Amino acid sequence: MTAVDTEVRSSAPQCVFAPLSGEEDAAPAAGRQVLGRVDYGFRSVPPGLRGGVPAMGVHMASEGADPFTELWLTDRPVRPGEDRGLVYAEDGEHLFCAVRVAERGVYREAVRRAYAAAFALLVRRGYPRLLRMWNLVGAITGGNAEGMENYRDFCIGRARAFDEWREHIGRVPAATGIGARGPGIGMYFLARRAGAPLRHLENPYQTPAYRYPRRYGPKAPSFARATWSDGTLYVSGTASIVGDGTVHRGDIERQCDVTFANIGALIGEENLARHGVAGGFRLGDLDHVKVYVRDAAHLPAVRARCAELLHDRAEVRFLNVDVCRPDLLVEIEGICR
Ligand SMILES: O=C(O)c1cccc(O)c1
Numbered sequence: 001m002t003a004v005d006t007e008v009r010s011s012a013p014q015c016v017f018a019p020l021s022g023e024e025d026a027a028p029a030a031g032r033q034v035l036g037r038v039d040y041g042f043r044s045v046p047p048g049l050r051g052g053v054p055a056m057g058v059h060m061a062s063e064g065a066d067p068f069t070e071l072w073l074t075d076r077p078v079r080p081g082e083d084r085g086l087v088y089a090e091d092g093e094h095l096f097c098a099v100r101v102a103e104r105g106v107y108r109e110a111v112r113r114a115y116a117a118a119f120a121l122l123v124r125r126g127y128p129r130l131l132r133m134w135n136l137v138g139a140i141t142g143g144n145a146e147g148m149e150n151y152r153d154f155c156i157g158r159a160r161a162f163d164e165w166r167e168h169i170g171r172v173p174a175a176t177g178i179g180a181r182g183p184g185i186g187m188y189f190l191a192r193r194a195g196a197p198l199r200h201l202e203n204p205y206q207t208p209a210y211r212y213p214r215r216y217g218p219k220a221p222s223f224a225r226a227t228w229s230d231g232t233l234y235v236s237g238t239a240s241i242v243g244d245g246t247v248h249r250g251d252i253e254r255q256c257d258v259t260f261a262n263i264g265a266l267i268g269e270e271n272l273a274r275h276g277v278a279g280g281f282r283l284g285d286l287d288h289v290k291v292y293v294r295d296a297a298h299l300p301a302v303r304a305r306c307a308e309l310l311h312d313r314a315e316v317r318f319l320n321v322d323v324c325r326p327d328l329l330v331e332i333e334g335i336c337r
């Protein structure tokens with residue numbers, strides 16, 4: 001069954017996975033405007049307007065994993081802009097923006113500033129309903145200059161920005177926080193106009209990430225398990241976590257199974273009803289799936305499992321990168337509509 005959309009006509013931007021584009025290639029699609037572009041390629045390229053399109057390159061691909069370009073398309077006219085290191089484009093309903101924090105010894109203050117700058121932009125342009133964020137973090141489980149894990153350091157800065165902007169931005173949305181192969185942190189966001197209704201979902205099998213106990217870091221990760229907006233369900237990066245604990249350490253097959261069970265419960269009819277959303281989805285409805293695999297040797301097994309469970313026409317890309325806990329072997333995100 002497909003979720004029932006109570007809004008008459010969806011204006012949600014369309015996600016497209018295209019071949020990895022050249023730096024100046026804006027890859028316009030027939031009759032559609034590009035709201036944003038992220039190259040999941042072999043090197044990092046700072047955010048900038050390229051051919052009038054906000055674009056950023058993040059070093060995520062490798063031999064044996066899948067380079068690609070993620071495009072966010074709209075059929076409305078787009079206005080791009082640049083603002084203090086942020087690049088963005090808006091179409092009257094949605095805003096895409098990208099920002100990068102360069103490698104440094106301690107990340108939290110630069111992350112807080114980057115998030116605060118993005119929030120200020122969203123509010124100023126009239127798109128305060130943050131609905132999805134991606135955080136591609138170099139050396140995510142490595143130590144910073146204080147010996148704190150970079151991911152935990154990142155989480156402190158992000159949490160501070162949400163605390164400061166709570167009145168304007170509201171609740172935390174769906175997210176991905178995952179390793180990148182190059183240094184620094186690439187971040188990009190989708191937001192919707194003021195007044196647009198969003199629903200942020202939690203998972204019946206998992207403790208909300210923003211309530212994780214202190215043993216996972218001084219500030220709990222600021223994200224929801226999924227966000228429903230405009231007939232679209234954005235599913236956060238999901239892993240083999242039950243409650244707040246990693247399950248099946250060292251067992252890739254069973255970590256895949258728990259990850260898919262978590263996603264199935266999250267997107268199913270019962271959980272959507274719990275959050276006031278009519279309808280429901282199955283794993284076969286997932287599209288624009290990104291599968292993050294820590295160990296390259298596990299790629300064939302994970303590809304095989306995904307081929308069994310996902311629709312054969314779903315767009316799926318596999319990346320060999322670190323996951324935010326050293327004991328997590330796989331993480332999966334996607335979109336249902
Ligand atoms: O911190 C995050 O934004 C995050 C979101 C999803 C999965 C994950 O490992 C991390």
Ligand SMILES: CC(=O)C(=O)O
Pocket residue numbers: 209221237238239241324325331
């Ligand atoms: C994947 C992960 O880190 C989480 O769900 O918290």
